[in-house]
Amino acid sequence: MADLSLDFCGVKFKHPIVIASLETTNSPEVIRECVDAGAAGMIIKTLTDIEDMARLTQNSKYAILNEKNELIRGKVNKNFVFYSRSGYSSTSLREWIPHLIELNKYAQGQGSHLIGSAGGKTVQSWVDICRTIEDCGLPMVELNFGCPHPAMMPGVHGGSMIGQDPEVAAEVTARVCEAVKIPVVIKLTPDQSRLVDVARAVRDAGAAGVTATNRYTGFSVDIETGLPRLGGPAGIGGVWAKALSLRWVHRIYNELGMPITGSNGIYDHRDIVEFIMTGAPLVQVGSVLMLKGIKYLPHMITGLNDFMDSHGYPDVASMTGIASRAAVKDYAEQFRKPRMHSEIAADACKNPSCTICIQTCFYDALAQGDGSVESIHANCIGCEMCTQTCPFDATAMFTTSEEHRASKTFFQIADGVFEHGKFDKPFDRGIKLSKVKG
Numbered sequence: 001m002a003d004l005s006l007d008f009c010g011v012k013f014k015h016p017i018v019i020a021s022l023e024t025t026n027s028p029e030v031i032r033e034c035v036d037a038g039a040a041g042m043i044i045k046t047l048t049d050i051e052d053m054a055r056l057t058q059n060s061k062y063a064i065l066n067e068k069n070e071l072i073r074g075k076v077n078k079n080f081v082f083y084s085r086s087g088y089s090s091t092s093l094r095e096w097i098p099h100l101i102e103l104n105k106y107a108q109g110q111g112s113h114l115i116g117s118a119g120g121k122t123v124q125s126w127v128d129i130c131r132t133i134e135d136c137g138l139p140m141v142e143l144n145f146g147c148p149h150p151a152m153m154p155g156v157h158g159g160s161m162i163g164q165d166p167e168v169a170a171e172v173t174a175r176v177c178e179a180v181k182i183p184v185v186i187k188l189t190p191d192q193s194r195l196v197d198v199a200r201a202v203r204d205a206g207a208a209g210v211t212a213t214n215r216y217t218g219f220s221v222d223i224e225t226g227l228p229r230l231g232g233p234a235g236i237g238g239v240w241a242k243a244l245s246l247r248w249v250h251r252i253y254n255e256l257g258m259p260i261t262g263s264n265g266i267y268d269h270r271d272i273v274e275f276i277m278t279g280a281p282l283v284q285v286g287s288v289l290m291l292k293g294i295k296y297l298p299h300m301i302t303g304l305n306d307f308m309d310s311h312g313y314p315d316v317a318s319m320t321g322i323a324s325r326a327a328v329k330d331y332a333e334q335f336r337k338p339r340m341h342s343e344i345a346a347d348a349c350k351n352p353s354c355t356i357c358i359q360t361c362f363y364d365a366l367a368q369g370d371g372s373v374e375s376i377h378a379n380c381i382g383c384e385m386c387t388q389t390c391p392f393d394a395t396a397m398f399t400t401s402e403e404h405r406a407s408k409t410f411f412q413i414a415d416g417v418f419e420h421g422k423f424d425k426p427f428d429r430g431i432k433l434s435k436v437k438g
């Protein structure tokens with residue numbers, strides 16, 4: 001049996017699955033349920049002194065959508081889109097204190113951890129909330145620089161607004177890290193392009209790790225009524241977001257090498273494995289448990305364990321980051337890889353007149369021959385589309401010989417097609433091309 005345990009930022013977890021900060025960690029009863037279901041940790045719903053963020057949770061609204069963008073009725077499958085609005089914990093920090101102390105002990109009794117989450121109104125309130133969390137004995141705190149909702153709240157500066165600004169993010173992180181000894185993990189927002197800069201800034205300010213990522217801000221329309229769902233923009237997530245989250249996990253893992261906990265897009269153990277292989281050994285599961293109930297959690301743990309056993313991974317470290325380390329660094333590296341071409345096996349092709357491979361080849365590399373499909377090696381660029389659209393699995397890829405690779409003159413623009421210099425004028429109008437060489 002695989003060893004699922006891991007050390008994350010100095011805290012030992014019995015396996016990689018913790019419950020994300022959301023409604024399933026918003027009351028002592030459900031947190032206890034998570035512990036009993038075997039969670040390795042629970043991140044409490046963000047504790048706050050921002051009145052409107054607490055009020056928003058009392059006004060939560062959900063639109064769980066299927067692949068047709070209709071409201072789901074009943075069974076939720078892996079294609080779900082979770083469009084919703086919710087704030088931070090609407091129970092005050094003062095009321096939470098005795099529960100934090102008691103629940104932390106309860107969790108630790110079962111080898112689990114209650115983890116703090118903070119979202120303050122001012123820099124001082126971030127510090128105060130985190131000190132309270134530490135004083136209650138919790139071993140780690142997450143700073144929520146990822147929530148999309150404060151940005152839609154007049155007069156509030158929090159969540160993703162902080163997470164989009166490396167300087168402000170670093171300032172809040174530094175102040176909290178000076179004030180507490182427990183590891184501080186920063187939850188990042190994907191609603192930006194500078195996420196790696198923010199991760200670097202908070203690492204340099206003292207963060208022990210980052211969470212990649214919170215959810216996106218979205219907008220969804222009910223086309224029957226012509227109205228926006230939930231009245232306007234809201235948070236959006238689902239498994240569709242996983243590849244976008246992994247892109248950031250991949251970049252942080254390769255460029256910064258700091259501890260990452262993965263969030264945003266997990267439905268089952270297969271998604272968890274993807275996050276781990278990309279570089280996030282600890283993962284957070286959220287909306288899927290809101291939709292399927294806490295009883296779904298043990299299936300994820302068993303699924304992960306079975307996967308590791310059946311694929312020969314002895315422990316979490318042996319899977320962590322393997323895909324990111326195998327990825328090309330850039331397209332220059334990609335271009336150095338040998339060129340491939342496809343060939344159709346005439347005996348495996350059960351219906352040469354179906355022509356789906358020819359229709360989905362955009363490089364003139366497949367042609368209808370006499371009773372079979374012919375491959376034209378010189379045209380095939382090795383895109384592998386035909387290997388996936390062929391219903392008979394009749395295509396295979398081979399390395400293309402030197403003579404059939406694109407000639408060196410391929411990218412030269414033919415003389416006489418346009419006059420050199422003809423288009424220079426419009427570009428000159430106020431547009432600086434100084435960075436473009438040649």
Ligand SMILES: Cc1cc2nc3c(=O)[nH]c(=O)nc-3n(C[C@H](O)[C@H](O)[C@H](O)COP(=O)(O)O)c2cc1C
Nearest residue numbers: 020021022046086144214263264265266285286287
């Ligand atoms: C209804 C709802 C409430 C949430 N509340 C919080 C919160 O209070 N604090 C926080 O850091 N993240 C919050 N999140 C974000 C989740 O913790 C998690 O990062 C996100 O849902 C992506 O993970 P998932 O794909 O497993 O749902 C919330 C998400 C949802 C759907």
